[in-house]
Amino acid sequence: MKTKHEIREKVWNKLAEEKLGRFPFPLTNRIPNFKGAEAAARFISEMKEYKEASVIKVNQDSPQLPLRAQILKDGKMLLVPTPRLKDGFIQVKPEWVPKGEERKAASLSSISNYGRVLPLSQMPEIDLIVVGSVAIHRDGRRLGKGEGYADREYAIIRELGNKEVPVITSIQSAQLVDDEIPVDVFDLTVDWIATEKGLIETCSPYPKPTGIVWDEVSEEDLNIMPVLKEIKELTVNKR
Secondary structure, eight states: OOOHHHHHHHHHHHHHHTTOBOSSSOOTTSOOOBTTHHHHHHHHHTSHHHHHOSEEEEOOSGGGHHHHHHHHHTTOEEEEEOGGGSSOEEEEOGGGSOTTOHHHHHSTTTHHHHOEEEOGGGOOOOOEEEEOOSEEETTSOEEOSSSOHHHHHHHHHHHTTOOOOOEEEEOOGGGEEOSOOOOOTTOOOOSEEEOSSOEEEOOOOSOOOSSOOGGGOOHHHHHHOHHHHHHHHHTGGGO
16 A cells, blocks of 8 residues: 555656646645646536535635635635644635736735735634645545645634535546545545546545544644644633
């Protein structure tokens, strides 16, 4: 059985060899941007789950930029995690964005000029979550770039009392793998996969985290991600 790292390396190499990736380069050690990201975003925007959602959380990586812009165009609230979860989440309301500037407002370089960092105590109820991936199995097992941020972000939201909501990832179809991806208790699985070719419902048998697995949080984690300390104060220490 391949390790998680070996599976990631296989996918990064495949995207590079088949010239399916695009800026920023190199594709390794990141959520890779890919040719067809706009088509994948369009398939998501046509979903019933998307149309019914008012508040959508999306990762800050390049391949999900088309979807973040579409969310604002469609008059929905966008939530994006700050880099490395330093300050929690950035909220962007569509009415804060002048018409025609949605893509700029959704870009990591400019989002702070249009949105504001949201205290965890003021987090709205999230209706839909979109995550980036490096590798995905058709049964919903997922690999990110290996730093665990998408897993932690989902766990934080659940820890704050958000209901379980659909989780979608958008990828290049070449990122689909048949490898047996190991699943740990803190790993986030996905319900839908959007590729440049269409949608795949995973019907995943693997449960998602219901909150933060505090036994897996080190002192170093707490120092790197101050938001975890805030979560502890809001939840664990008040139980």
